[in-house]
Amino acid sequence: MNLFIIEDSLLIQNRLVRFIEELPDVSIVGVSAEIAGAYDKIVDTHADAMILDIQLSDGNGLGLLKKIKSSIPEVRVVVLTNHSNEANRMQALRAGADSFLDKSTDFEQIPNILQRWQTHGPAH
Template identity: 70%
Template sequence: MNLFIVEDSPYIQNRLIRFVEELPDIHVVGVSGEVQAAYAAILASDTEAMILDVQLSDGNGLQLLKNIKLSNPEIKVVVLTNHSTEANRVQALRAGADGFLDKSTDFEQIPGILHDWQQPQLSPNLN
């Protein structure tokens, strides 16, 4: 799975990269801390999944989420934020997020979420 990280903190960027590098068959194809640069890079790459922060240096990650889902609804997105208010959670899910995590308490859930996304969906045998 090709993963793009949208996070403006270099510390969190590096932590996520190290975290994901230990997971089999997941490749970080890009990292950006800015909405505009991330949008262009995601559309130009073969991104299949994203880890997305809400507050970015040049804008709101939820607007980026909406734009990405309009352009490519197949991209899976987990929002990872320090701003884990109920309002942000609801907005993220309405914008198309496939998951919503709090950086301070849910960081360890990322491998499980990415692993689940890698598994092919089992369809019933219609024969």
């Protein structure tokens, strides 16, 4: 599985990379701290999945999520955010997110989700 990470916190980026490097058959094909240019990078790297923050330095990640899901619907997306209120969760799921996680409480679920996607496909 080719995974692309869009996260503007270097600390979270590094934590994600360390987590994911332990997983067999998951390759991180790109990391971006901003929305600008991320769509083209995701397409160019043939990403199968992405981890996406909502609040990024150059805007809201949900617009990118909608664009990805409308043009490459098979890309699976974990939204990982500090802003995990119900309104954001519903917006993310409507935009096509396959999973919605809170950075502070759900971080540990990421490896399980990625491994499940590799074997069973996304859980909706």
